Amino acid sequence: MRVVRGRATDAETDRAVTRTLVEDVRDDGEGAVRVWTPHRQVAFGRRDTHADGYEAARAAAEERGFPPLERRVGGRAVAYTGETVAFARVTPVGDMRVGIDERYEAAERDLLAALDGLGVDARPGEPPDSFCPGSHSIQADGKVVGLAQRVQRGVALTAGICVVAERTDVADVLDAVYTALDHPFDPASVGSVASAGGPDDATAVVRSIEDALVGGRERDVERLDG
Numbered sequence: 001m002r003v004v005r006g007r008a009t010d011a012e013t014d015r016a017v018t019r020t021l022v023e024d025v026r027d028d029g030e031g032a033v034r035v036w037t038p039h040r041q042v043a044f045g046r047r048d049t050h051a052d053g054y055e056a057a058r059a060a061a062e063e064r065g066f067p068p069l070e071r072r073v074g075g076r077a078v079a080y081t082g083e084t085v086a087f088a089r090v091t092p093v094g095d096m097r098v099g100i101d102e103r104y105e106a107a108e109r110d111l112l113a114a115l116d117g118l119g120v121d122a123r124p125g126e127p128p129d130s131f132c133p134g135s136h137s138i139q140a141d142g143k144v145v146g147l148a149q150r151v152q153r154g155v156a157l158t159a160g161i162c163v164v165a166e167r168t169d170v171a172d173v174l175d176a177v178y179t180a181l182d183h184p185f186d187p188a189s190v191g192s193v194a195s196a197g198g199p200d201d202a203t204a205v206v207r208s209i210e211d212a213l214v215g216g217r218e219r220d221v222e223r224l225d226g
Helices: 011-028 054-063 100-117 169-179 200-212
Strands: 002-005 032-036 040-044 068-070 076-078 083-094 135-137 143-152 155-162 220-223
Touching: 002 200, 011 032, 011 083, 011 143, 011 155, 032 135, 032 200, 040 054, 054 068, 054 155, 054 169, 076 169, 083 100, 083 135, 083 200, 100 135, 100 155, 100 200
Parallel strands: 002 032, 002 220, 040 068
Antiparallel strands: 032 083, 040 076, 083 155, 135 143, 143 155
């Protein structure tokens, strides 16, 4: 399995790495995994961009030192501090209509195993009024992991976010962002690996999630320099 480690030199170039990875899997049929810490940002979903308060939400993010970006996968806004972990597993698919639930369930099992290996007793689900609310989340004293999936011709991208130790920073910026978007959000709903008894080291979290998503497959590792 192809494994990409690290991040590119800036946020836009870094996002292009994942897009290229998706295209490569479509072309060659080889699955891929990427687990990394994206640059500091608030990533807005498509629904956010159509909200009346979107421009105010972008301004709120910028005022707090989080450059606003728009993403293709997922629902509502999420925040990355520079130490927040993102993950992506890209798999070739034949029929776009088949396998969505199975891919979600597999990713959920793998992430629960990764968190267990970090000493976190996590479970599926999320507290009320969480960031980027969805039916495929993982909680442990608050929402720790959010999952999303995008399926297109020949390929499926199962991706998400894991809060390591930066729950206060994430909660503060998202409180302002969600207020501007007029969308319910409870800052206390944000959890983290560290607050649930795990390490506060993003590198350890990246390693554990990568191991779980790759499983026993042989890795063909590529490293980014940024």
